[in-house]
Amino acid sequence: MTGGRKQAAYLTVPHQSIEAPVIVDEVSALNVNQLGLQIDDKMILQDVSFKLPTRGVTSVIGPSGAGKSSLLRCLNGLLTTWSGEIVVGECDVRRWRGGWDQLRRHIGLIAQKPAVFRTTIRGNVTFGIQGWRRRRRAGELVENSLRQAALWDEVKDRLDAPAATLSIGQQQRLCIARAVAIKPRILLLDEPTASLDPRSKQLIEQSMKNLAQETSLLCVTHDLEQAQRLEGHTIFMCDGRVIERGKSSQLFIDPQCIETREFLRWSVCDCD
Amino acid sequence: MSCGALIHRDRISKSVVLLLALPALILPAAALGYILWQAAPVLNWHFIFSSEEGVGFGVTEGVFAQLIGSLLLALMACAIATPFAVASALYYRLFATTRQQQLLSAMFNMLQGIPPVVFGLCGLIVLVNLFEWGVSLASGALVMAVVVLPLLMLNTLAALERIPQEYTEAGMALGLASGAIIWRLWMPRSWVNVLTGLLLAMARALSETAPIMFTATVFSGVVWPDSIFSPVTTLQTHIFYLAQEANDPQVINIAWGSAAVLILLVAIFGLLARLLQKWGRH
Numbered sequence: 001m002t003g004g005r006k007q008a009a010y011l012t013v014p015h016q017s018i019e020a021p022v023i024v025d026e027v028s029a030l031n032v033n034q035l036g037l038q039i040d041d042k043m044i045l046q047d048v049s050f051k052l053p054t055r056g057v058t059s060v061i062g063p064s065g066a067g068k069s070s071l072l073r074c075l076n077g078l079l080t081t082w083s084g085e086i087v088v089g090e091c092d093v094r095r096w097r098g099g100w101d102q103l104r105r106h107i108g109l110i111a112q113k114p115a116v117f118r119t120t121i122r123g124n125v126t127f128g129i130q131g132w133r134r135r136r137r138a139g140e141l142v143e144n145s146l147r148q149a150a151l152w153d154e155v156k157d158r159l160d161a162p163a164a165t166l167s168i169g170q171q172q173r174l175c176i177a178r179a180v181a182i183k184p185r186i187l188l189l190d191e192p193t194a195s196l197d198p199r200s201k202q203l204i205e206q207s208m209k210n211l212a213q214e215t216s217l218l219c220v221t222h223d224l225e226q227a228q229r230l231e232g233h234t235i236f237m238c239d240g241r242v243i244e245r246g247k248s249s250q251l252f253i254d255p256q257c258i259e260t261r262e263f264l265r266w267s268v269c270d271c272d
Numbered sequence: 273m274s275c276g277a278l279i280h281r282d283r284i285s286k287s288v289v290l291l292l293a294l295p296a297l298i299l300p301a302a303a304l305g306y307i308l309w310q311a312a313p314v315l316n317w318h319f320i321f322s323s324e325e326g327v328g329f330g331v332t333e334g335v336f337a338q339l340i341g342s343l344l345l346a347l348m349a350c351a352i353a354t355p356f357a358v359a360s361a362l363y364y365r366l367f368a369t370t371r372q373q374q375l376l377s378a379m380f381n382m383l384q385g386i387p388p389v390v391f392g393l394c395g396l397i398v399l400v401n402l403f404e405w406g407v408s409l410a411s412g413a414l415v416m417a418v419v420v421l422p423l424l425m426l427n428t429l430a431a432l433e434r435i436p437q438e439y440t441e442a443g444m445a446l447g448l449a450s451g452a453i454i455w456r457l458w459m460p461r462s463w464v465n466v467l468t469g470l471l472l473a474m475a476r477a478l479s480e481t482a483p484i485m486f487t488a489t490v491f492s493g494v495v496w497p498d499s500i501f502s503p504v505t506t507l508q509t510h511i512f513y514l515a516q517e518a519n520d521p522q523v524i525n526i527a528w529g530s531a532a533v534l535i536l537l538v539a540i541f542g543l544l545a546r547l548l549q550k551w552g553r554h
Binding site: 077100101109111115127179 | 441
């Protein structure tokens with residue numbers, strides 16, 4: 001059997017049955033090598049390489065236009081014209097023939113603006129679960145996902161209320177619960193707390209910390225304090241390149257590259 | 273420039289725009305009023321809901337057969353065109369490359385610009401003569417389907433484009449396949465707008481005369497089709513025939529009556545479309 005076919009068999013297992021994904025490379029859930037992206041003669045990403053651990057938070061910081069959101073969209077397959085290599089677990093996504101929709105079930109994405117579907121809170125959480133029978137019997141999963149998203153206590157008495165009745169902060173946590181319900185190995189978050197009130201921000205960070213115990217999170221943020229609070233690792237991007245990466249505790253205190261130092265200095269000035 | 277001069281200039285602009293817009297508002301309203309005024313003597317339940325086959329060649333009896341013929345043609349045309357229009361719009365949104373999108377867009381805009389009489393002529397040559405379907409409901413409905421297809425496709429596309437991109441991407445990010453995106457994400461959000469487009473296409477099909485003149489209708493009289501390969505009578509061609517009998521005031525009155533019924537029918541579909549749109553917003 002060829003390597004490609006072996007990978008295909010590995011990923012075609014119905015996802016609900018994968019309780020503990022078998023990842024051969026225990027060190028990284030995601031391996032990105034020399035990722036490049038060009039749109040209309042403009043280089044959006046150049047030579048981006050990094051690894052994500054199997055659990056924990058990795059923050060991506062950098063100025064606007066650095067390619068952070070584009071990076072997430074490449075990883076989730078919303079942009080597919082990239083060059084280089086993306087390896088999820090042991091699967092090189094270029095060789096994966098199961099379709100992006102199947103692959104996306106392993107790499108969840110939370111956008112900056114919450115997009116709840118026109119259904120109930122329960123319906124939203126179970127939306128990504130395949131098969132209506134599984135969706136109907138997903139009571140425990142709904143509770144677990146909402147707990148992980150730090151939303152259960154607020155909605156447990158009105159699970160059948162329309163999701164649109166929730167506040168924006170709650171809707172964002174509902175989106176996290178919805179993504180968590182399909183048990184992805186990697187969760188990508190694109191500025192999940194932008195323009196939210198401090199309380200919602202705190203709850204989402206709490207939810208991210210809960211999730212980081214089992215999942216690998218890659219979070220794009222402009223909030224440097226948040227990146228520090230989330231701990232884990234930080235990647236600094238500028239002009240489509242990874243400039244510096246390392247443990248958050250180290251990168252924020254003692255950045256090695258001059259660009260990172262400049263960025264942190266200006267960001268601190270802005271905050272003041 | 274002083275404040276007074278600015279207000280004066282604003283008033284002049286407003287007056288010019290109103291002067292140009294007034295004919296566009298008044299003329300159709302006046303025409304509609306005149307038609308209803310002329311049709312008033314013959315408009316009654318008996319006129320709308322009676323028809324007797326073979327009697328009076330349509331000049332003494334009501335227009336029920338013509339009404340049903342028009343509705344049948346419009347319904348069949350939309351039933352034929354809808355699956356193709358919806359599929360084209362879905363292909364455009366889900367799978368087409370930028371180049372294919374440009375091509376499809378250009379094709380449907382061009383199709384919409386072709387005079388319907390040309391489709392009628394094609395229908396006469398291909399369906400009526402070559403396929404030997406004859407002048408029939410089937411030939412007329414197929415030709416009319418081609419006429420309303422671009423309108424339906426563009427309406428469906430507009431309905432799909434009203435769905436926010438982030439909503440679709442949220443579904444894609446969950447690993448939903450194309451089918452699930454269509455049925456579980458797009459349809460609940462866009463069916464009202466798609467149906468509105470369908471009602472507008474029905475109204476368009478009801479107002480077209482040229483494509484069915486050669487392909488579907490006997491010119492006047494009362495004919496109840498016994499199969500899809502039988503000819504029909506329609507309000508549109510009935511008015512055309514009666515207008516040629518302009519010497520007889522009774523016939524002219526019936527022509528006005530038929531025109532009023534056709535206008536009311538188109539207005540009902542337009543109104544339904546508006547109500548549906550309003551309901552969908554809530």
